[in-house]
Amino acid sequence: MPRRKAVKPSRTRGRGHKKGRGAGLRGGRGNAGSHKTKRIMYERVGRVWGSHGFKRPQTVVHANNAINLKTIEENTDAWVSEGMATKKGKVISINLKEMGYDKLLGTGSASQAYKLTISAASAKAVEKTEAAGGEIING
Secondary structure, eight states: OOOOOOOOOOSSTTSOSSTTSTTTTTTSSTTTTTTTTTHHHHTTTOOOSSOOSOOOOTTTOOOOOEEEHHHHHHHHHHHHHHTSEEEETTEEEEETTTTTOOEEEOOSOOOSEEEEEESEEOHHHHHHHHHTTOEEEEO
16 A cells, blocks of 8 residues: 655645635625525525414413323223312213313224213314213313
8 A cells, every 4th residue: 555645734735825814705704694605505404594474372282181081081091080170970080171171082082971071172072972872061
């Protein structure tokens, strides 16, 4: 294998004298000047500069806290023992609104009759609950 010659250290780094100083000739260090001189690098990326879109105020934004029928099925026994749900005969009454839930979703199945109090419920959730002999109360 051929040996490489050692490169001698240089003050100018092969750029002459004044043009090699600092980052002036390359339009700044890093991404500086990318909106002007280095625009070609960013043209394929899309909109990079300036503000885009609209951000809704946090006072208006409200995320639903949803619960599935499957989760209710899994936790019913624990809720009854803790006193968060009541059982009268075959019907189990659960106030989901007090528990902090906003919407009932229909994933899973209802094997027992539930009397659920909640603000909103999907059509599938209502259908499955009523098919099991329960009801949903908008509260």
